[in-house]
Amino acid sequence: MSSASSARSGLRGRTVVVPLIPCPRCQATVRYYVSNTEDHEGWVFYRCPNHSATGCDFWFWEMEYVAYLVDAHFLVGNQAVDAVGATEERREELIRASYERRRIATQVATSRAALARPGSLQQNMSKHQESALIGLGAEILVLLKLLLGSVMLLCALCVLLLMKK
Template identity: 90%
Template sequence: MEYVAYLVDARFLVGNQAVDAVGATEERREELIRARNERRRIAAQLTTSRAALARPGSLQQNMSRHQESALIGLGGQILVLLKLLLGSVMLLCALSVLLLMKK
C-alpha cells in the first residue's frame, strides 16, 4: 500500500491506473491474510494432534522399545513369507506350462 501511495503521490499512477493498483493491492492483502489464517489453523490442528499423542495412555507412550523391534522383525518375516509364496506360485505356473506342452 505504501508503494502504491508513493506512485500515486509522485504521479506515476493516475486515474484508472491508480484505482486499479489500489484494488489489486487490497486483493493481495486479503489473500495474504487468508493464507496466514489458514497456516495458523493448520498449526493449531497439528498442536492438538501432537498433544493427543503425548497424553498418558496413548499408543506412542505405551509401546516399549522391545515391542517396536518385535514389530519391525515381524515385518521382515512377513516379507520373507511373501517372497516364498511368490516363488511357489511361479514354480506352479512353470510346471503347469511344462505339463501343457507335453500334451
C-alpha cells in the first residue's frame, strides 16, 4: 500500500499524493495503515513505525495527517488543495458508511428484540394454539371412546333382553 516516499490514492479521477515524511520526533519514515476496528473500519491513518517499539506518538488519521503536512509545508499549492479536498471527501464517505452500518445494526437489534418479546412472535402463538388443539383433540377422543363404549353396552343389553323374551 505504500511506496518509499509517498502514498498515492485515486479519488474521483484525481490522483492524490500524500508524502510519507520522516517522523518529526525520531526521523523514521512514517507509514500508511488501514484501520480495521469496528468504529473506524477502512479509515486510513499514518503512524511512526517506532510506535510499538519506542512508544513514539506520531499518529494521525489521514485528514489530520494531510492538515499537518499542509501546516508544515510538506504539501503546497495544487497538491495541498487536492489532498485536502480528497481526504475531506473520503472522511465524509467513511462517516456515511459507518453511520449506515450502525443504522443497519440498530435495525437488526430492534427486530431481534421484537422477536424475543413474549407473545409477539407468531411461532410462539401458533405453538401455544397447537398444544391447546392437541389437548382438545385428546379430550374429544376420550369422549368418543366413552360414547362408543356405552353404545356397545346398550346394544349388548338389548340383545340380552331380546334373548330373554
